[in-house]
Amino acid sequence: MPVFRPPAARRAPYPARLGIGTCATALLLLTGCGGTPGGTLGGAAEDASATRPAARIGAPASPGVGGPPGGARVRADPVPHAPRVHPREIPGLGPLTRAGIPAGARQALVVTGDDYDSSLSTAVLYTRDDPARGWRPVTGRWPARNALDGWTDRHEQGDLRSPVGVYGLTYAGGLLSPPRTAFPYDHSPLFTVDGEGFDGEPLEGSFDYVVAIDYNRAPGTTPLDRTRPLGEERGGGIWLHVDHGGPTQGCVSLPADRMRDLLTTLDPVKKPVIVMGDAEGLER
Structure with a gap:
């Protein structure tokens, strides 16, 4: 009687090639949003997280994947710049x-x-x-x-x-x-x-x-x-x-x-x- 063997799990495909700037952003998202130590960049993770769909670059983070509660988009605050102060001149003088x-x-x-x-x-x-x-x-x-x-x-x-x-x-x-x-x-x-x-x-x-x-x-x-x-x-x-x-x-x-x-x-x-x-x- 033939022995039933389940089909081998498919490796998750590599994501599409990204530009240099986008790659840097992707690296930041993957390493800064709770990636597990067993995962490999671009390959399947060794635990159940490998079955989760890859997060879309720029999309709201899913709850429980390291993003903020409610899936809010993460935006970096702008760096404040001190206003330039010009010395006061004496009025009426050219x-x-x-x-x-x-x-x-x-x-x-x-x-x-x-x-x-x-x-x-x-x-x-x-x-x-x-x-x-x-x-x-x-x-x-x-x-x-x-x-x-x-x-x-x-x-x-x-x-x-x-x-x-x-x-x-x-x-x-x-x-x-x-x-x-x-x-x-x-x-x-x-x-x-x-x-x-x-x-x-x-x-x-x-x-x-x-x-x-x-x-x-x-x-x-x-x-x-x-x-x-x-x-x-x-x-x-x-x-x-x-x-x-x-x-x-x-x-x-x-x-x-x-x-x-x-x-x-x-x-x-x-x-x-x-x-x-x-x-x-x-x-x-």
Whole structure:
């Protein structure tokens, strides 16, 4: 009597050839979804799992085969990228003006004239303690005045205009004792002034506090120093000083309390500068 022999089990067929990227994905799915140690890649497993149909690449994983409950598709979370932070620039300044601010300067007093021919301005003090974050204002908008006839790109002696540009602030002085300040300060009776301004206002007290603007002068010297590297015809003695209630001859003036605030805040270690000019000129 013939002996009945069951047909031999067929080997599971090799999957179709995959591209390189898909092969890498298949390898990840087969090894990362609970493959048993006895299985061989592309061949039949040695246990009952060999009879399970091969998972389709990209299809939802079956429950109990290592996938998440419910057969949800596995998706890798995107790698987060930190947003790029651009340093803040001083508003109202164009590329040429910004380029004039030294890289080492960390304080900037920005004096913006209302118009090229106007003697009225505003001033804001900015600081750059963290270069990666850029400039930030540390004061509000202070009222200020400049020369009677406004501004000029080329200052000349007696033209009654204030010079446009970026200049260092390196020395202060005044008739009165200084407020608490880290700034070099020349306390001298030579800062006494009298007479009248252009509007008939008294000039007395205008030089109670001054900060020399390093236009056509030797930086790091008392405001009283009369060195003129560009020559006498290019003017000089351009200061920040106390407002006397009218236009200046070329200086920039601030109210007395603001001059005290400025002297208290200016720090020579931060290499302060003044950025000054009419609004349109500073936008260049």
